[in-house]
Amino acid sequence: MVKTVSIKEVYKRWAQRYENDLPYLFESESEKVIPLLGNVKGKKVLDLGCGTGRYSVALAKKGAIVTAVDFSKEMIAVARKKAKQSKVKIDFRNIDLKKGFPEGDYDIILSMLVLGHFKKTALLFSKISKAIKPNGICIISTFHPHKEGGKLILVQSLGLDARKYRQTKEEYISAINNAGLLFEKFLEIKFSKKAILHAKNDGINIEQYSHKPFLMVFKARKK
Ligand SMILES: C[S@@+](CC[C@H](N)C(=O)[O-])C[C@H]1O[C@@H](n2cnc3c(N)ncnc32)[C@H](O)[C@@H]1O
Numbered sequence: 001m002v003k004t005v006s007i008k009e010v011y012k013r014w015a016q017r018y019e020n021d022l023p024y025l026f027e028s029e030s031e032k033v034i035p036l037l038g039n040v041k042g043k044k045v046l047d048l049g050c051g052t053g054r055y056s057v058a059l060a061k062k063g064a065i066v067t068a069v070d071f072s073k074e075m076i077a078v079a080r081k082k083a084k085q086s087k088v089k090i091d092f093r094n095i096d097l098k099k100g101f102p103e104g105d106y107d108i109i110l111s112m113l114v115l116g117h118f119k120k121t122a123l124l125f126s127k128i129s130k131a132i133k134p135n136g137i138c139i140i141s142t143f144h145p146h147k148e149g150g151k152l153i154l155v156q157s158l159g160l161d162a163r164k165y166r167q168t169k170e171e172y173i174s175a176i177n178n179a180g181l182l183f184e185k186f187l188e189i190k191f192s193k194k195a196i197l198h199a200k201n202d203g204i205n206i207e208q209y210s211h212k213p214f215l216m217v218f219k220a221r222k223k
Pocket residue numbers: 007008011048049050051052053054055069070071072075095096097098111112113114117
């Protein structure tokens with residue numbers, strides 16, 4: 001039976017298996033997102049809702065100076081372990097983004113698959129805008145409104161649900177513009193050819209789901 005729990009509780013229980021549950025989705029996303037970031041060496045990066053450090057660790061390994069924020073101690077614990085194994089230093093902060101925000105002057109702010117947990121995104125976009133250097137960039141990914149599932153995030157492997165929200169492309173672009181950022185790029189992410197092949201090698205057919213995008217990615221720049 002599927003049980004509905006809080007967002008924090010979902011990630012508390014999901015932390016250990018999170019990355020293994022969605023490998024083809026993550027692969028297809030990062031394949032498109034990493035090139036949007038350019039050369040990150042020496043750049044100050046803020047990863048909002050860093051989770052298990054998928055991007056934080058990858059970018060720190062490329063020489064970025066990373067601050068990584070999440071309200072889930074369990075997700076951060078996995079990310080810390082990965083950073084240690086990769087021998088990179090990351091400034092992890094256990095913060096609820098609805099209550100606080102790390103001060104700083106960042107070249108790049110990322111928030112991947114997090115904003116779907118926010119009913120209203122305007123305040124977060126305005127905080128992001130204040131924390132980016134002029135000409136710095138922000139990259140946001142979120143589930144596509146096409147994707148089924150309505151108001152709940154379903155963690156199938158655990159039989160857990162938690163509330164989520166699905167804003168449209170137009171609502172995100174308007175929030176970006178209202179925060180004083182320049183909207184630069186929009187991508188729709190489908191399963192990539194590489195991910196389909198990797199899944200096939202693992203004995204899983206995801207080709208049948210590959211015609212519709214499942215994520216939206218927005219790139220914006222500070223004026
Ligand atoms: C789907 S995961 C994404 C993790 C990572 N960004 C990635 O792409 O793999 C969403 C993350 O957002 C975090 N999160 C959700 N709401 C938050 C909030 N109000 N403050 C801080 N972190 C939050 C969760 O704990 C979780 O780690």
